Amino acid sequence: MSQERSIEEIKGIAVQVRRDIVRMVHACQSGHPGGSLGCADFLVALYFKVMKHNPQFNMDGTGEDLFFLSNGHISPVFYSVLARSGYFNVSELATFRKINSRLQGHPTTHEGLPGVRIASGSLGQGISVAIGAAQAKKLNGDDRFVFVLTGDGELDEGQIWEAALYAPGKKVDNLIWTVDYNGQQIDGSTDKVMPLGDLRAKVEAFGWQALEMNGNNMDEVVETLEKAKGMCGQGKPVCILMHTGMGYGVDFMMGSHKWHGVAPNDEQLAQALEQLHSTLEDYEIAK
Amino acid sequence: MKKYTFTEKKDTRSGFGAGLLEAGRRNPNVVALCADLVGSLKMDAFIKEFPERFFQVGIAEANMMGIAAGLTIGGKVPFTGTFANFSTGRVYDQIRQSIAYSDKNVKICASHAGLTLGEDGATHQILEDLGMMKMLPGMTVINPCDFNQTKAATIAIAEHHGPVYLRFGRPVVPIFTADDQKFEIGKAWMVNEGADVSIFATGHLVWEAILAGEQLAEMGIDAEIINIHTIKPLDVEAVLKSVAKTRCVVSAEEHNRLGGLGDSIAQVLVQHDPVPQEYVAVNDSFGESGTPAQLMTKYGLDAAHIVQAVQKVMQRKNAVGKASLASL
Numbered sequence: 001m002s003q004e005r006s007i008e009e010i011k012g013i014a015v016q017v018r019r020d021i022v023r024m025v026h027a028c029q030s031g032h033p034g035g036s037l038g039c040a041d042f043l044v045a046l047y048f049k050v051m052k053h054n055p056q057f058n059m060d061g062t063g064e065d066l067f068f069l070s071n072g073h074i075s076p077v078f079y080s081v082l083a084r085s086g087y088f089n090v091s092e093l094a095t096f097r098k099i100n101s102r103l104q105g106h107p108t109t110h111e112g113l114p115g116v117r118i119a120s121g122s123l124g125q126g127i128s129v130a131i132g133a134a135q136a137k138k139l140n141g142d143d144r145f146v147f148v149l150t151g152d153g154e155l156d157e158g159q160i161w162e163a164a165l166y167a168p169g170k171k172v173d174n175l176i177w178t179v180d181y182n183g184q185q186i187d188g189s190t191d192k193v194m195p196l197g198d199l200r201a202k203v204e205a206f207g208w209q210a211l212e213m214n215g216n217n218m219d220e221v222v223e224t225l226e227k228a229k230g231m232c233g234q235g236k237p238v239c240i241l242m243h244t245g246m247g248y249g250v251d252f253m254m255g256s257h258k259w260h261g262v263a264p265n266d267e268q269l270a271q272a273l274e275q276l277h278s279t280l281e282d283y284e285i286a287k
Numbered sequence: 288m289k290k291y292t293f294t295e296k297k298d299t300r301s302g303f304g305a306g307l308l309e310a311g312r313r314n315p316n317v318v319a320l321c322a323d324l325v326g327s328l329k330m331d332a333f334i335k336e337f338p339e340r341f342f343q344v345g346i347a348e349a350n351m352m353g354i355a356a357g358l359t360i361g362g363k364v365p366f367t368g369t370f371a372n373f374s375t376g377r378v379y380d381q382i383r384q385s386i387a388y389s390d391k392n393v394k395i396c397a398s399h400a401g402l403t404l405g406e407d408g409a410t411h412q413i414l415e416d417l418g419m420m421k422m423l424p425g426m427t428v429i430n431p432c433d434f435n436q437t438k439a440a441t442i443a444i445a446e447h448h449g450p451v452y453l454r455f456g457r458p459v460v461p462i463f464t465a466d467d468q469k470f471e472i473g474k475a476w477m478v479n480e481g482a483d484v485s486i487f488a489t490g491h492l493v494w495e496a497i498l499a500g501e502q503l504a505e506m507g508i509d510a511e512i513i514n515i516h517t518i519k520p521l522d523v524e525a526v527l528k529s530v531a532k533t534r535c536v537v538s539a540e541e542h543n544r545l546g547g548l549g550d551s552i553a554q555v556l557v558q559h560d561p562v563p564q565e566y567v568a569v570n571d572s573f574g575e576s577g578t579p580a581q582l583m584t585k586y587g588l589d590a591a592h593i594v595q596a597v598q599k600v601m602q603r604k605n606a607v608g609k610a611s612l613a614s615l
């Protein structure tokens with residue numbers, strides 16, 4: 001797909017994606033708006049500007065950049081971005097979390113939803129999968145990139161650090177790992193639940209090249225992702241600490257772990273949509 | 288009783304090593320991963336020939352399962368190698384989500400299964416792995432009986448599309464199957480045709496069943512012995528066909544009696560043709576240190592215990608027969 005869009009244009013898409021997110025979780029009265037809103041700019045940047053990818057979905061993705069969502073609970077943003085970039089019809093967003101839907105609560109390949117390459121939801125597994133896919137690319141002589149997103153609370157999982165040790169150790173240098181560094185997890189702030197300490201120093205000590213960015217500033221997101229691609233191929237993987245606000249874009253959801261996994265009521269939905277003006281058409285919600 | 292002999296004993300894990308090398312030669316997409324147990328899994332020959340297709344992940348089994356899942360995206364056929372305990376219980380959720388639910392073409396190859404790894408004791412002796420693996424939708428579960436069959440199974444699973452759990456072991460056991468056999472996943476192998484009792488055995492207990500069959504023949508009991516190398520999908524047709532003739536069953540496995548081959552067979556029987564069944568299996572306990580032979584005896588898995596189980600189940604069959612005669 002063409003990635004020649006202007007930053008202004010994709011900023012607009014991100015607003016629509018945020019509308020989709022709050023409408024999706026509102027319609028089924030469940031799901032995770034907080035992390036989804038915070039990561040909307042990042043996923044839009046990837047799928048509408050940074051990644052080379054083909055919405056005519058093919059599991060192996062040969063010659064394409066791949067994205068893996070390790071923090072599967074932010075499925076609303078993933079589904080919206082996949083639909084908006086042409087993997088499936090946006091009308092299907094209305095089926096999110098409903099019976100017989102391909103848009104399961106957490107992403108899965110099981111129902112054959114185009115764009116999803118691995119199930120996630122049980123946290124901690126995505127970097128490992130991304131490493132495998134990145135190494136398959138190397139074996140196949142495919143010089144494209146593999147992106148993976150994790151949460152920051154998710155970093156409590158031991159498997160993350162197994163993978164963090166492996167990727168630099170085995171020179172998986174076509175891999176770009178982004179952390180949604182929003183400082184929140186379910187039971188409170190990461191500082192309170194399980195302090196991450198100096199995260200940048202930790203990943204650097206493991207051998208990653210580290211970058212930081214404001215994940216809610218589109219110009220900076222695109223610029224940093226492009227920079228990360230440029231740092232690949234030199235023997236080390238890249239880790240981006242992406243500072244985001246949980247719930248970013250909807251004022252009353254911002255900055256609190258309380259909106260990690262709670263759906264807005266009718267009134268809150270209206271209030272949220274007032275702040276997010278439709279830039280593409282809204283998908284229809286069957287009554 | 289058909290005569291079985293052997294000239295050599297070997298460990299089934301070496302059969303895996305030989306099969307992996309052959310599978311690697313046949314298909315350039317076959318790759319292997321190991322969690323710091325290359326020697327134990329006999330993966331050296333593969334690594335020597337295909338160093339660029341081998342991934343040493345260190346002592347990090349969860350990461351290994353995820354990387355294997357990722358390698359399938361791009362068309363690789365990954366074989367993971369570690370002990371059975373660390374191939375299943377330690378990484379059940381990784382297998383469940385990233386491999387089984389995601390329908391990834393990963394071959395989970397597990398050595399040192401069961402009691403007979405011996406002296407390392409119960410921390411390493413997993414007796415629950417078949418149950419855990421067979422409960423995962425879409426997972427194929429294979430437990431071959433000797434070196435040759437393990438080699439053939441390893442080659443066969445490389446050609447099969449879908450997740451597989453391949454279980455083998457550490458001790459040397461008799462080689463009594465053909466070295467040029469064609470391994471058919473899901474197809475039970477008739478070891479000996481008989482009329483009085485069906486012995487369904489898996490893994491190296493097939494050899495114990497043969498020894499038991501010889502003793503039973505001397506006692507005038509004609510045992511049918513069937514090698515169930517594929518626990519899932521189970522060859523239901525072979526089970527029912529045999530039972531239609533013999534009217535009683537002994538299942539034999541190096542596994543907890545809960546959740547293993549015996550339970551899979553019992554489920555088929557209750558649904559289609561209820562006949563008495565006795566289990567030769569570990570009686571819901573952990574293992575302990577000892578030599579493989581000592582443990583096989585202590586935990587009731589050797590030929591002598593199969594003979595006892597046959598005698599018991601035949602008594603039950605005959606009692607049922609008499610009762611129904613009396614009711615006429």
Ligand SMILES: Cc1ncc(C[n+]2csc(CCOP(=O)(O)OP(=O)(O)O)c2C)c(N)n1
Pocket residue numbers: 034035036071073074121122123124150151152153154155180182184185186246260
């Ligand atoms: C293995 C595992 N344990 C627990 C959970 C439940 N859980 C879902 S999201 C979450 C918090 C994740 O925090 P973070 O990664 O920071 O994501 P955020 O809340 O910022 O979106 C937890 C504990 C899970 N999904 N998987």
Ligand SMILES: [Mg+2]
Pocket residue numbers: 151152153154180181182183184185
């Ligand atoms: Mg967080």
